[in-house]
Structures are given as C-alpha cells and as structure tokens.
Amino acid sequence: MLEVSLAVRWAHASLMGKILAASWNYWEVFVREIELGKLSRGAAPEKIWMKQQFSIGVNDTTRVLERMPRAKDIPECSMPSESKNESSVQLQALLVASDCGSKWLIKHFPSLAYSRGVPLISIADNKAGSLRLGEVVKLKTAIAIGVKANGSGINKFVTNFLERRCLTGQGGE
Structure with missing residues (x-):
C-alpha cells in the first residue's frame, strides 16, 4: 500500500510548530x-470550478497569501502595510509538497502562512508529493495548492480534518 504522509503545521500562534500526521x-x-x-x-466548466475552489501553483498561492490581511495575533514587524493589496479571497488551508526537489520554491510558505493565520498541510510521498497534488487538480504536478474559503463541501472536510487532528492530538514528526 502506498503511504502518503500529511502533516499539518498550525499557523495559529498557540499551536505553531505542532505537527499532526x-x-x-x-x-x-x-x-x-x-x-x-x-x-x-452545475453548469460551470471543470477548469473554472477548480479556480473557484483552489489557488493552484506556487505563484498563484503566494499571490493570494500576500494579498490576505495579516493575522490579528501576529505582532507587527517592520514590514510595510499591505492594506491596499488586500483581496476578498481567503485561504482556509495551504497544501504543499514538502518532498519536492526545489525546496527554495516553498521555503517562504511556512512564514507567510503563519503571518496570515493559514494552516500549512505538508504532503510527502517519497518524492511524489507534487504528483499527488497534481492528481487532485488534474495536472501532472503541483507543488502548492491553496484551499479557498468559500463554504463548499471541501471546506467542511478540511475544517473537520483540522479540528479532529487537533482535538485528538494524533500525529508526530
């Protein structure tokens, strides 16, 4: 059986660093x-529906995260205000292929997700995490996928997953 390891790095300050598998x-x-x-x-084409549900790829996901407002409990640092770039698109969670070959492409995600209060879910599958993420969005590979918060069934599943993993305390590094 193929083993896929999912780890959640909580962006909330009190849970930061807790890894759940x-x-x-x-x-x-x-x-x-x-x-x-x-x-x-409904009548929406699959590609349009995917864009409504997910932010796909490193560039798009980074752009959405950068436009989100900073989390309230994160202390302000010397970064300039980003209020003029804020958008109404919010990410509920960020899925990242942590076993990708180009670590420099994803090294900014933990701090950016933390600053926006977005949980980071690390996908690892023996160097095939990007293939697993790509399957989800009908692409060959995807290094990062942001789950947009819009009240869909996917959002309910992600909320349930995050709450269950936190409440049961399951997981480990």
Whole structure:
C-alpha cells in the first residue's frame, strides 16, 4: 500500500510548530470530496470550478497569501502595510509538497502562512508529493495548492480534518 504522509503545521500562534500526521485514508477522502464537488458544480466548466475552489501553483498561492490581511495575533514587524493589496479571497488551508526537489520554491510558505493565520498541510510521498497534488487538480504536478474559503463541501472536510487532528492530538514528526 502506498503511504502518503500529511502533516499539518498550525499557523495559529498557540499551536505553531505542532505537527499532526494523517493516514492515506484522509487523502483518499479528500480526493473523493473534490470529486463529489465536481459533480455538484452545475453548469460551470471543470477548469473554472477548480479556480473557484483552489489557488493552484506556487505563484498563484503566494499571490493570494500576500494579498490576505495579516493575522490579528501576529505582532507587527517592520514590514510595510499591505492594506491596499488586500483581496476578498481567503485561504482556509495551504497544501504543499514538502518532498519536492526545489525546496527554495516553498521555503517562504511556512512564514507567510503563519503571518496570515493559514494552516500549512505538508504532503510527502517519497518524492511524489507534487504528483499527488497534481492528481487532485488534474495536472501532472503541483507543488502548492491553496484551499479557498468559500463554504463548499471541501471546506467542511478540511475544517473537520483540522479540528479532529487537533482535538485528538494524533500525529508526530
């Protein structure tokens, strides 16, 4: 059986650094939830529906995170105010292929996600994490996917996953 390791790095200050691991079953349920969402998308083409649900790729995900307002409990530093660039798009969670070959492409995500209060879910599958993420969005590979907060079934699953993993204290490095 293929083992996929999911780890959640909590962006909330009181939980920062806590790593929670999930089993392959969570990944299968996540993919199934996306497939169910596609079936209920109505008349929208699949590509448009995907763009409404996810921020796909390193550049797009970084752009969305940078435009989000800073988390309230994060102390201000010497960074300039970003209020003019804020957008209404919010990310509920960030999925990153932590085992990708180009670590420099993803090294900014932990601090950026933390500053915006977005949980970072690290996907590792023996150097195939980007392939797993790509399967979700019908691409060959994807290093980063941001789950947009819009009240969909996918959001309910992610919320349930994050709450369950936090409440049960399951996981480890």
